[in-house]
Amino acid sequence: MVDADTPREFAFELALCAHLEESTEWIVGRQLGAAVERSGRRIADVVGIVPGPDFERRARITDRTIPVRAVESAVGVGERVPRNRVVRDSEELHESVVDAAVEAGFFATERRGGREYLRQTTRYPEGWFRGLVGIENKPDLGEPGALGRQLRTDVSLGLFEEVILATASHVTRAHLNRIPDEVGVWRFDLENGAREVIREAIPLSTGGPGVELVAERPLRTEVALVDSDAKERARTRVAERAYGKGWRTYDLPACAHAAATPDGRPYCAQFDRVVDPGRTCGAGCRAHDPGARPDVDGDELRDERTPWRRDPAGVVRRQSGLDRFR
Ligand code: SF4
Structure with a gap:
């Protein structure tokens, strides 16, 4: 899974995150390291955390990553x-x-x-999440890149209970034949936020060992056996990062044409679409007109729309962090 590398992929990814936030009880994060051996080696486009019985206990501790x-x-x-x-x-x-x-x-x-x-x-409330859903975004299946290999790796590793391929393309039988049977497939229309389940995911067993792709060289692929403890640890790390980070990880553009959708996505009135501020905006844009950033509080939106809790009282008074200086 690579970073959303075109404006369209970025807009697709954000629209899907906004849709999942609205239509599920999940905590949604994006662009998260999801390998066991070296977490940065594999980046999950979107991760959904399914809350578990201890969720409220976790939410009470902090709104950040533990x-x-x-x-x-x-x-x-x-x-x-x-x-x-x-x-x-x-x-x-x-x-x-x-x-x-x-x-x-x-x-x-x-x-x-x-x-x-x-x-x-x-x-630490061990049972705060019940499951993890890993989503690979590929709006255009006509440019699959390493999609098949990535999805096979996800299935053999078993870090997520469910692995999903999300696309805007029409999905054919030939497409389905090229990806593992366990992978669920969604067709998502970013214009109207409609999601069609083309194929349900087959739940993976996350409790046992897994096989991870660690290096690829010409004529040689290196894999590592990952034991169940290492996997459990990686699952907690991914869940914690998703909890702390969320999906609104961008700054809105400092441009007179910039606005925000009601769910906090960066919208450009000039080009009439959601834009990627890190790639599309700034001096490199011919229509850039320096101005104030739209006043959007992503944490407030997240607090209103999801089970994530902003700035909880915590289990000790906040000042405890200052004790060390006394
Ligand atoms: S910098 Fe360009 S793309 Fe970004 S908001 Fe301004 S006009 Fe739109």
């Missing part, structure tokens, strides 16, 4: 541990991870006798 390395660290709930020691003894709990966990309110810090101590503010 680092998985903090969840798995030796910092527990009941007892304070010296920050220096726990960072020194761990290969994974770097200072930046501790800072992110403190910022998120998942770790609290405290100073005693000149030393800084850490503790978890609450137990």
Whole structure:
């Protein structure tokens, strides 16, 4: 899965995210690292988190990403541990991870006798998501690129309960024959936001080991066996990133022609379409007319429209992050 690399793919992806936000209870994120070995090696276009029984407990902790390395660290709930020691003894709990966990309110810090101590503010709610849906966007099936290989990799890895191909194209029997049977297929019309299920996905088993493509060279493909623990960890990482990041990851254009759709997508009145501010707008656009960015609060929209909660009270008072400086 590659970054939405044309304005049309970007507009398609955002329209699909907006549609899923409206038509499901999922938390929707886009452009997320979704490989187990090296998460950045595989980018999922869209990920849907299906909330689980502990969702409210998770939402109460923070609206940000909780680092998985903090969840798995030796910092527990009941007892304070010296920050220096726990960072020194761990290969994974770097200072930046501790800072992110403190910022998120998942770790609290405290100073005693000149030393800084850490503790978890609450137990991590393991069952906060019930499933993950990974969606590959390919608006034009006439330019499939590496689509078949990507989808086969997704199925053999089994990181998502469901893998979906979303397209704007008319889907033929020949198209369906080129992709694994487990992959569901949606036809999505970005103009009117209508989604037609061409084929249901066959749920994948995420609990066991999987096979991941790690490198491709001429005449040789390297794969790695991924055990179930590594996979579970990667699933939590993807879910946390989707929760913290969401899909409105762009700044609206600072242009007099810019506006926003009611669901917060960047719209250009001059060209009468949704645009990709990072690629289409700015000095390179012949119609660019410097102006104020449209006043849109993406977090407010997300809070109103999804189970994600903006700035929850947290499980400790927010000021706890300041304790370390006392
Ligand atoms: S920079 Fe160009 S594409 Fe972007 S909003 Fe302005 S006129 Fe439209």
